[in-house]
């Protein structure tokens with residue numbers, strides 16, 4: 001059995017991909033279990049070398065991976081190149097981990113006490129369709145570094161770069177079965193990671209709705225789970241900010257990847273005294289946002305991922321107070337023009353994740369009001385604070401309940417710094433110096449003397 005993968009820029013079929021059965025998932029977990037035993041017993045330096053070799057092969061194929069992502073996901077080529085390079089960087093970064101996963105020697109009476117970081121065994125990784133390569137690498141690189149095997153399930157909409165990464169891992173010399181990519185539906189393949197007793201940990205990135213189900217299933221199995229879920233992040237602009245910079249950068253903060261970004265700043269909160277001026281500056285920046293063929297070097301935004309998703313995004317504009325819109329091409333692709341909406345805090349558009357190129361602008365009065373509004377959502381993933389006042393930046397960044405904030409910038413993702421959400425945006429952290437440890441359990445051993 002197979003399923004068809006569609007190019008969102010043309011709406012035409014791109015590839016046929018296998019739809020795995022339960023038996024095939026079980027076979028993948030069995031071969032991952034066999035591979036893991038050998039991998040975990042390798043010298044740490046040998047695991048580090050293997051991950052660096054994988055990184056080198058990804059670098060050598062970066063352009064091919066980027067072109068594939070352009071076609072499967074509609075990402076602009078510039079972004080797709082960054083994503084492929086980022087996967088290699090993440091692998092190189094966690095290649096440093098096997099030799100640094102140190103336990104403690106703890107002073108106790110009557111002997112010597114030591115802790116060890118033991119791998120879980122097989123880690124099941126479930127990823128969404130919005131950033132297929134990068135999000136997968138945030139889990140598989142540290143999991144492998146810590147001595148685990150990985151079975152990765154990409155989203156059915158965007159499996160192609162993940163499948164290619166599976167082939168590249170083998171080309172790089174990773175042991176057979178150690179890193180497998182298995183395609184199929186979430187309710188079959190993803191669910192089996194949850195219920196299979198041979199999968200020691202699950203990493204799930206996707207919607208809060210499905211993530212909650214996955215977490216409940218893992219709880220029944222007493223299985224650890226990392227969750228990276230939805231967001232409704234605020235871009236907070238104070239009256240003392242550099243308004244020109246804040247307005248010029250705001251489109252990129254929400255329309256990047258056509259708004260299909262868990263960190264999208266899909267609410268812009270603007271202090272009332274500069275609200276009109278900010279909108280005046282924002283309008284030309286939105287008009288200048290280049291939407292079109294993602295294979296063109298100058299394109300900033302491609303299509304949405306599917307016709308069904310475009311319908312969902314469009315439904316948010318029913319009855320909305322649209323201030324202005326950018327442009328989008330005609331044609332068969334799943335196009336949607338960047339859209340700026342004026343909203344009230346209770347509006348659906350100001351509360352729910354849209355996952356499309358639509359931003360709600362809301363005024364606020366003072367610092368306390370900004371923090372209250374920013375926190376007035378079930379989510380807590382990312383956010384930005386624009387102000388020239390350092391004390392205010394510190395107070396507001398401590399007051400906003402989000403896992404990843406930036407001041408006078410919209411940067412959320414760096415491989416060397418922790419990433420993840422508070423509240424309904426997730427559980428646990430990825431990336432940064434501690435992530436490999438999150439793929440281990442602490443064992444304590446006491447030696448009587």
Ligand code: TAP
Pocket residue numbers: 126127128129130131135153154155156157184185186187189190191205206207208210211213214227228229230231261262353355381421425426
């Ligand atoms: P989902 O519909 O939740 O799907 C995510 C993944 O889970 C897909 O691979 C899906 O498989 C699989 N899945 C579906 N049902 C499942 C089940 N019952 N058990 C196990 N796995 C199952 O999300 P999406 O629409 O692909 O992605 C958009 C969402 O992801 C947004 O909410 C976005 O904010 C969130 N997201 C969060 C982050 C971070 S880092 N916080 C990053 C990116 C995206 P199939 O679709 O193939 O069936």
